[in-house]
Amino acid sequence: NAGVTQTPKFQVLKTGQSMTLQxxxxxxxxxxxxxxxxxxxxxxxxxYSASEGTTDKGEVPNGYNVSRLNKREFSLRLESAAPSQTSxxxxxxxxxxxxxxxxxPGTRLTVT
Amino acid sequence: xxxxEQSPQSLHVQEGDSTNFTCSFPSSNFYxxxxxxxxxAKSPEALFVMTLNGDEKKKGRISATLNTKEGYxxxxxxxxxxxxxxxxxxxxxxxxxxxxTFGTGTRLQVTx
Numbered sequence: 001n002a003g004v005t006q007t008p009k010f011q012v013l014k015t016g017q018s019m020t021l022q023x024x025x026x027x028x029x030x031x032x033x034x035x036x037x038x039x040x041x042x043x044x045x046x047x048y049s050a051s052e053g054t055t056d057k058g059e060v061p062n063g064y065n066v067s068r069l070n071k072r073e074f075s076l077r078l079e080s081a082a083p084s085q086t087s088x089x090x091x092x093x094x095x096x097x098x099x100x101x102x103x104x105p106g107t108r109l110t111v112t
Numbered sequence: 113x114x115x116x117e118q119s120p121q122s123l124h125v126q127e128g129d130s131t132n133f134t135c136s137f138p139s140s141n142f143y144x145x146x147x148x149x150x151x152x153a154k155s156p157e158a159l160f161v162m163t164l165n166g167d168e169k170k171k172g173r174i175s176a177t178l179n180t181k182e183g184y185x186x187x188x189x190x191x192x193x194x195x196x197x198x199x200x201x202x203x204x205x206x207x208x209x210x211x212x213t214f215g216t217g218t219r220l221q222v223t224x
C-alpha cells in the first residue's frame with residue numbers, strides 16, 4: 001500500500017498563476033483533509049471532506065477550492081496564487097473523523 | 113477558533129532521561145485528543161487517539177494520559193533515545209468532529 005500520495009512534491013508559481021495539488025489514498029478511508037504548515041503556526045486545516053461527495057471549510061479556506069473526485073482522491077486548487085500561500089501543504093486521510101489521520105509526504109509551494 | 117496549547121515549546125534532554133509534555137485544550141464539547149510524532153523532513157505519524165476521560169495509552173516507551181474534565185493530556189517518554197528526537201503534536205476535535213485543531217508542538221532533541 002502506498003498510503004497517502006501527493007503530487008507534486010515541489011512547485012514554484014508566480015503571483016496570479018493557478019495550480020492544483022493532487023492527493024490520493026489507497027486505504028479506503030472515508031475522510032480526507034488538506035492542511036498548510038507555516039513556521040510557528042502549526043498545521044492549519046484548509047478544507048476537509050468527511051465522506052465522498054461532501055466538502056467543508058476549515059480554518060483557512062480563503063484562496064482555495066477543493067474537489068473530492070471520488071473516495072480515493074481529494075484535490076486542492078489555487079485559482080490565483082499569492083505570496084501568502086507560500087507554504088508546505090499536507091494531505092491526510094482517516095477512516096472516519098474519530099480515527100487517526102495518515103499524512104502524505106507534503107508539497108512545498110513557493111509563490112513569487 | 114479553538115486553542116490547543118502545548119508546553120514546553122522545545123526540550124533538550126540526554127539519552128536515558130525520561131520526559132513529559134503537556135497539551136491543554138478546551139474541556140467543553142470534547143470529542144477526541146490525538147498525539148502525533150513528526151520527524152524532520154517526514155510527515156506526522158499518529159501515536160494515540162484518546163476519547164474517554166482517564167484514558168491511558170502506551171506504545172513502547174511512550175505513553176499518554178487524558179483528563180477531559182480539566183482539559184489536558186500528558187505525553188511521557190521513558191528512557192529517551194536519539195531516535196525519539198522529533199516534534200510531538202497534539203490535536204483536538206469537538207463534538208462536531210472532522211475538524212482537528214493542532215497545537216504548535218513540542219520539539220524534543222535527545223543527545224548522547
